[in-house]
Amino acid sequence: MVVKEVRIRNYRLLKDITLSFDERSTLIVGRNNTGKTSLAEIFRSFLSPSGPKIKYEDFNQLCLSEFEGAFTALKEDKSEDEIRLLMPTIELELLVDYTENADSYGGLGDFIVDIDEGIFETKILASYELKNGKIKDFFQGLDPAEPKLYFKELKISIARYFEANLYAIEPSNDSNRVKLEFNKLNKLLLSEVINAQRGLDDETHNEKDVLGKSLGNIFNSSASEGAPKEFKEKSEKINSVVKELQNKIDTDFQDKVKELLPVLSIFGYPGLQDTDLSVSTSLNVKSLLESNSKVFYQKSENFTLPETYNGLGFRNLIFILFRIYEFFREYQSAEVTLKGHIIFIEEPEAHLHPQMQEVFIRQLDAIIEEFQKTFNNKVRWPVQFIISTHSSHIANEAEFSKVRYFLSKDVSQTSVKDLGDAFKEKESKVDKEFLHKYLTLTKCDLYFADKAILIEGATERIILPEIIKKADSVDKTKLRSKYLSVVEIGGAYAHHFYKFIDFLELKALVITDLDSVKKDETGKQITYPSSPCFQGAKSANTGIYKWFGQKERMPLDEVRAKKDEEKTTSYRKIAYQVSEKDNDACGRSFEDAFMLANRELFNLDGANEDEIELSAFGKAKKIGDDSKANFAIEYSIEKTKWIVPKYIRDGLIWLDDGAAVKDEVVTDGAQE
Numbered sequence: 001m002v003v004k005e006v007r008i009r010n011y012r013l014l015k016d017i018t019l020s021f022d023e024r025s026t027l028i029v030g031r032n033n034t035g036k037t038s039l040a041e042i043f044r045s046f047l048s049p050s051g052p053k054i055k056y057e058d059f060n061q062l063c064l065s066e067f068e069g070a071f072t073a074l075k076e077d078k079s080e081d082e083i084r085l086l087m088p089t090i091e092l093e094l095l096v097d098y099t100e101n102a103d104s105y106g107g108l109g110d111f112i113v114d115i116d117e118g119i120f121e122t123k124i125l126a127s128y129e130l131k132n133g134k135i136k137d138f139f140q141g142l143d144p145a146e147p148k149l150y151f152k153e154l155k156i157s158i159a160r161y162f163e164a165n166l167y168a169i170e171p172s173n174d175s176n177r178v179k180l181e182f183n184k185l186n187k188l189l190l191s192e193v194i195n196a197q198r199g200l201d202d203e204t205h206n207e208k209d210v211l212g213k214s215l216g217n218i219f220n221s222s223a224s225e226g227a228p229k230e231f232k233e234k235s236e237k238i239n240s241v242v243k244e245l246q247n248k249i250d251t252d253f254q255d256k257v258k259e260l261l262p263v264l265s266i267f268g269y270p271g272l273q274d275t276d277l278s279v280s281t282s283l284n285v286k287s288l289l290e291s292n293s294k295v296f297y298q299k300s301e302n303f304t305l306p307e308t309y310n311g312l313g314f315r316n317l318i319f320i321l322f323r324i325y326e327f328f329r330e331y332q333s334a335e336v337t338l339k340g341h342i343i344f345i346e347e348p349e350a351h352l353h354p355q356m357q358e359v360f361i362r363q364l365d366a367i368i369e370e371f372q373k374t375f376n377n378k379v380r381w382p383v384q385f386i387i388s389t390h391s392s393h394i395a396n397e398a399e400f401s402k403v404r405y406f407l408s409k410d411v412s413q414t415s416v417k418d419l420g421d422a423f424k425e426k427e428s429k430v431d432k433e434f435l436h437k438y439l440t441l442t443k444c445d446l447y448f449a450d451k452a453i454l455i456e457g458a459t460e461r462i463i464l465p466e467i468i469k470k471a472d473s474v475d476k477t478k479l480r481s482k483y484l485s486v487v488e489i490g491g492a493y494a495h496h497f498y499k500f501i502d503f504l505e506l507k508a509l510v511i512t513d514l515d516s517v518k519k520d521e522t523g524k525q526i527t528y529p530s531s532p533c534f535q536g537a538k539s540a541n542t543g544i545y546k547w548f549g550q551k552e553r554m555p556l557d558e559v560r561a562k563k564d565e566e567k568t569t570s571y572r573k574i575a576y577q578v579s580e581k582d583n584d585a586c587g588r589s590f591e592d593a594f595m596l597a598n599r600e601l602f603n604l605d606g607a608n609e610d611e612i613e614l615s616a617f618g619k620a621k622k623i624g625d626d627s628k629a630n631f632a633i634e635y636s637i638e639k640t641k642w643i644v645p646k647y648i649r650d651g652l653i654w655l656d657d658g659a660a661v662k663d664e665v666v667t668d669g670a671q672e
Contacts, residue, residue: 001108001339001382003189004121005095010060010088011045012038015413019404021342021384025364027398028388029447030406031483035414036388040193040344046092046126047191051182052164054090054128056155061412063088067154068144074135083135090128094189095171097121098339100382106337107188111168113178123169124185125177134161189340192327194320196346316350317360321367328371328381341383349391354443357393395447396439400432405447407505422503434496442487449485451655452501452508454494459590460511461488462632467644468652475649477656491515494543501572509655510547510574511648515540516556516588528553532617533560533577533586534610547574560586568654575651585613587645591631592620597645 002023008014013035020026028036046052070086098108099120105112111122130138138161144150166185170176324343331341349357364385372381389395395403401420408414423432438444446452455461464486471477489497491512501508516536517528528540536556539545545554548562560578567574577587580597587593595602595616602619606612623631635642644652 001096001098001101001188003094003340003342003384004097006039007091007093007095008039008042009091009093010063011042011058011090011092012060013408013412013414014038014042015060015062017414017416019416020418021386022402023384024368025361025385025387025398025402027361027395027403028386028406029390029395029403031408031448031450032390034406034408036406037196037346038414039386040346040388042090042092043191043342043344044193046164046182047185047189049186052126052128054162054164056158058090058128059088059158064151064154070135071139071142071144074139080135084130087130087135089130092126093169094124095121096124096340100380101339106339107184108339110178110180110184111188113168113176114170114172119171121171123171125167125169126164126182126185127167128162128164131161131163137161187334187336188338189342190327190331190334190338191342191344192323192330193344194323194346194348196350316348316352317356320345320348320360324367325371328375328383331381331383332376339382341381343383343385345385345387347389347391348387349389349394354391354393357391358397361387361394361397390448392439392443392445392447396443400436405504417503419503422499428499431496431499434493435500438489438493438496444487445485446487446500446504446506448483449506450483451479452485452487452506453655454487454489454497454508454510454512456491456512456590457488457628459628459632461486462629463636466636466640467648470644471649471652471656474644475653475656477652479652479656482656491541491543495546498547498572502569505571507655507657508572509651510543510572511590511651512541512543512574512576513589514544514556514559514577514586517553530588530621532592532610532613533588534613536588541576544574544576564650573651573654575647577645578647578650580646583609585609585616587613587616587620589620590645591623591628592616593645593647594635594642595619598642601639601642 003021005018005020007016007018009016013033017035028039030036045054045058066086066088070083073083073086096111097120098105098112101108102120108122111124113122138157142150142153142157164182166180166182167177168180327341327343331338348360352360364387368381368383372378387394399420400423403419405417405419406414407417422428423435439446453464455464468477468479468484472480487497494510494512497508497510514533514536516531516533517538517540518531518535519537520527520529528538530540533556538553539556539559540553544559545552548554548559548566559576577589577593579586585596587596592613595604596613599612602616604612604615604619606615
C-alpha cells in the first residue's frame with residue numbers, strides 16, 4: 001500500500017493544501033514557519049495509538065471568522081444542513097493506492113467501498129467535526145460581540161461538541177462513504193515522527209536517556225505476539241538471563257536487604273507490635289534497558305568509549321538509525337499485518353557536516369534495503385519517509401520529483417507546490433537538468449531565502465556586500481536584515497532560473513551585463529567582437545534575449561529602450577547597464593559601468609560622452625586581462641568611497657519592496 005496524496009484542511013497553518021507523497025521518500029522544503037512541522041503533527045494527532053487528539057488551538061486562524069459566519073446563519077434561521085456546511089472541520093484525507101495488496105487486502109478490506117474490480121484506490125478521511133444534532137447546543141451562550149468571553153466559550157464548546165470521525169470514501173464518488181472506528185486505521189497504517197529536538201546537545205540528557213529508550217522500545221517490540229520468530233528468540237534469551245538474576249535477588253539479596261530494615265515496633269505505635277517490613281525487588285527488562293543501559297563504542301578488544309565521547313553529528317546519525325530500526329521492529333511486530341508505514345524525519349541535518357547530510361539523504365534507500373534483506377527475509381517494508389529540512393545540501397541532492405515546497409502566502413495559511421509537476425513538460429527538460437546539476441554542485445539556498453540576487457560572476461560576488469551596505473545606508477533599504485541568497489550564474493545561464501524563481505514565488509533580482517557587440521565584416525567570416533555601447537549592434541547576453549521571449553540576440557538599441565515595466569515580472573526584475581543620466585555614456589559590463597558612475601575616481605577623460613565611454617571600455621578590458629577579482633577586492637576593502645551604478649541601485653530598491661529613491665543628487669564619495 002502507498003499513500004499517494006494527502007489533503008489537509010484547517011489544521012494550523014495548513015488551511016487547505018494537497019500534496020503527493022513519493023512512494024519511498026518525499027522532501028519538504030521551505031522557509032521558516034510555513035507549516036512543515038504541522039504536516040507531521042496532524043498525522044500524530046489523528047493516528048495516536050490512544051485515539052485522536054485535536055484541540056481548539058489546532059484550528060487555522062481563518063476558521064474563527066467561519067464560526068462567526070455559522071453563528072450568523074443560525075440567527076437568520078438557516079437550515080441545519082446550511083449551517084453545518086459553514087462550520088469548519090479539521091480534515092486529514094489520504095488517497096491510497098493498494099495495487100500491491102490486490103491479492104491480500106487484510107486490514108484494507110474495511111476501507112474498500114467500491115465494487116469496481118479495476119480500481120485499486122480508496123480515500124481515507126479523518127475528520128474533527130461537530131457532532132450530529134449539536135448546532136444549537138454548540139452556539140448556546142456564545143456572543144461574538146464580547147470577544148474575550150466569546151473565544152473562551154468557543155474553546156469550551158469545541159472541546160464539548162466536536163468529535164473525531166473516520167470514513168472510507170469511494171475515490172470517484174465522495175457521497176459513497178462508510179464510517180469506521182479509528183482502531184481500524186491504526187491496524188492499517190503506522191505513523192511515526194523523529195523530532196528535530198533530540199536532546200543530544202543537552203548535558204542533562206545522557207546516552208541512557210536518548211538511546212536507552214530506543215533499546216527499551218526495540219525489546220518491547222521483540223516480546224510482542226506478532227514479532228518474527230528469530231526476533232522473539234533473542235528477547236527470550238535476554239529474559240532468561242534476567243530470570244536467573246531475579247532468583248538470586250529473591251533469596252540472598254532479599255535476606256541482606258531485610259537486615260537493613262528497622263522493626264516497626266521500636267516506634268511503639270499501637271497495633272504495630274507484630275508487624276515487620278519486608279522487601280520485594282523485581283527486575284523489568286524494558287526499564288533496565290531504558291534507564292540503566294549505556295551505548296559504548298568498541299575501539300579495541302579491551303577499550304571502549306561512552307557514546308558522549310563522539311561528536312554530536314555522529315551521535316545524531318546513530319540516534320536516527322536507532323529510531324528507524326525501532327520503528328521497523330514495531331511495524332514487524334504488530335499483531336496484524338500493517339499495510340503502510342509513514343516515518344517523518346524533521347531536520348536530519350542537525351549537527352551534521354555538509355557531506356554527511358548528502359550521504360544521509362542518499363543512503364535512506366540503502367537502509368531500507370538492508371533491513372528488508374537482513375531482518376525481514378527480503379519481504380518489502382512498505383515505508384514512506386517524509387523529510388523536512390532547512391539544509392540546502394539535503395534539498396539540492398534530491399530529485400525534483402521528490403521535492404514539495406511549502407510557501408507561506410500570509411501569516412495564516414500555507415500553499416504547497418510540487419517541483420516535479422512544475423518541470424514535467426518537455427520544454428522544461430533542459431532547465432530541469434541544468435538546475436539539478438547546478439543546485440547539487442553549488443548548494444545554493446534558494447528554497448529557504450527571503451529574496452535572491454542572481455549575479456554574473458566573481459567581481460559582483462566579491463563587491464556585492466559593500467554595494468548592499470551602501471544601499472541600506474543611502475537609499476534606506478533593509479537588505480542586510482533579510483535572508484538574501486546570492487547565486488553566481490553568469491549571463492549565459494540566467495534564463496534557466498526564470499521558471500524556478502517563479503515556482504518559488506521568490507522575489508529575485510537578476511544583475512547581468514549588456515554585453516554589447518559590433519558587427520565585423522572585415523574577415524573571411526562575419527564576427528561580433530565586444531564593443532562600447534555607442535558602437536554596439538546587438539546584445540550578446542543570452543539571459544537578456546530569453547527574458548524578453550526572443551530566440552536570438554536582440555538589437556542593442558531595442559534592449560536599451562526597454563521600459564522598467566518590461567524588465568519586471570511578478571517575482572523577477574532584470575537589471576543591466578543604463579546611463580547614469582539621460583544621454584550619458586553607458587557601460588557594457590559591471591567594470592566600465594562602475595567607472596562611469598565614478599568618473600573622477602578613475603580619471604576618465606574625453607571630449608564627449610562617446611570618448612568617455614571608450615575610455616571606460618578600454619580600462620575595463622585591461623582589468624579583465626589582469627584580474628577582475630583583484631579589482632573587486634580593492635574596491636571592497638581598500639577604496640570604499642564610490643557610488644553604486646544606477647542599474648544596480650534601482651534594482652536593489654525594487655528588491656527591497658520599493659524603498660523611495662532620494663531626490664538629491666549623490667556625488668562621488670557620498671556613499672561611504
